[in-house]
Amino acid sequence: MQKRAHREFVLPKNDALQVAACLDTDDGRWLAVQHKDPRADGAFYYAVRTTGIYCRPSCPSRRPGRANVTFHASPAAAEAAGFRACRRCQPRAPDLATRRGIAIARACRLIEHTEEPVSLEALAKVAGMSRFHFQRVFKTATGLTPRAYAAGRRAGRVRAQLQRGAPVTEAIYAAGFGSSSRFYARATKDLGMAPRDLRAGGRGAHIRFAVGECSLGSILVAASVRGVCAILLGDNPDALARELQDRFPEAELEAGGEEFEVWVATVVGFVDAPRIGLHLPLDIRGTAFEQRVWQALRDIPPGSTATYSEVAQRIGAPKAARAVAGACAANPLAVAIPCHRVVRTDGSLSGYRWGVERKRALLEAERL
Secondary structure, eight states: OOOOOOOOOOSOSSOHHHHHHHTTSHHHHHHHHHTTOGGGBTTBEEEETTTTEEEOTTOOSOOOOGGGEEEESSHHHHHHTTOEEOTTTOTTSOOHHHHHHHHHHHHHHHHHHOSSOOOHHHHHHHHTSOHHHHHHHHHHHHSSOHHHHHHHHHHHHHHHHHHTTOOHHHHHHHTTOSOHHHHHTTHHHHHSSOHHHHHTTSTTOEEEEEEEEETTEEEEEEEETTEEEEEEEESOHHHHHHHHHHHSTTSEEEEOOHHHHHHHHHHHHHHHOGGGOOOSOBOOOOOHHHHHHHHHHHTSOTTOOEEHHHHHHHTTOTTOHHHHHHHHHTOOBTTTSOGGGEEOTTSOOOOOTTOHHHHHHHHHHHHO
16 A cells, blocks of 8 residues: 655745744644644644634644635634634634743743742643643643753752851751752752852862953853853953852962963864864853753854754753753853854844854855
C-alpha cells in the first residue's frame, strides 16, 4: 500500500512577523485553518455556513469546504453574523497557549512560595495536567524541568541569605534544601563560588584585572583562577573598577601583571577583529537558564544575528523570549558572550547593557 505523502507546512515556521503578514489575507487565513495552526489563534476566527458554527483556526474538528467558510475578527463579530461557538475548541475561552501559561505560572508560584520541595504530582495537580504532560509543557515554557527550576530558585534564596550575612547552614535549610550534602554537590556551579566565599562577598577569591582602551572606549578585563570572569565596557575606567568591586566586594582584587596584559590585549584584539575568535578560558557564572542562553549566544556566528524569540526557540523554551532578554542583560562578559548579536523581531537594536551605539559598532565590525 502506497504511503500518503507528508503534507508540507506552508506558513513560515519561525518568523512571527511573516506569519502575521500571511494572516492579513483570506488565502493566508485559509492556510492556517487547513493546517490547524495554533499560532493563528486569536488573530481571527472562521465560521462554517453549513453548520452555523465558528471556531479557532486550530480547532481539531473536520476541515470544512473553502466555499462554506467566512472569516471574522472576533467571537463577537462571528456571533453578530449569526454563528454560535464551537463546543470543541471553545473560541470564547482563552486559547491553549494562554491556558497553559496560566497553569505553569501557578505552578511556578507554588515552587517559589513553598519552602519545602513540592512533588511533581502536586505541581501537576495544581496545573490540572498529568505528570508526563505537565513535565513536558513546563520545560517548553521555562526551558527547565520542574526540578531544575526549583533547584535554581532555592539556590537563589541561598544566595540572598548569604549576601545578607546569614550562616551557611541556616541559609541552606531556610532555602528548602533537605540536606547540606545535596546543596554542596552543586554549590560552586550554582553560586559561582564557594558558599562561604559568597557570604563574605567573595572573600578569599583572588581576581586579577586591568583596564585598557579599545575602539569602543574603556574596557576592563578580570579573571579568577578559572578564567576570565568579567569583561566590562564603558567611558570611565574608574567606574568600571567600581563595578567590579561591587560585584566582588570582599575579593582580593589585584592589578594584573605583564602576563595578564597579554590577556587584555587578546580581548581588545577580539573587539576590533571578532572573526579571529577569543581563545581564553572563561569563568562563566550564572543560573542554569542563563548559562543555556549564553551558550546559545556563543553559537551565533560572527556577522549574524538572532531575535530573542529565535534564541528562546533554540534553547527549547519558545515562550521565554523575555527571560532570554533578562539573561542577555545579566551577561558579565561583553563580546565573549555575544549578546550584541541579539536583536528585536524587526531587526532593530535595543537593550544592550553597554549602549546601543557599541552594539551597532560591534555588529558592523563583524560584517566587515
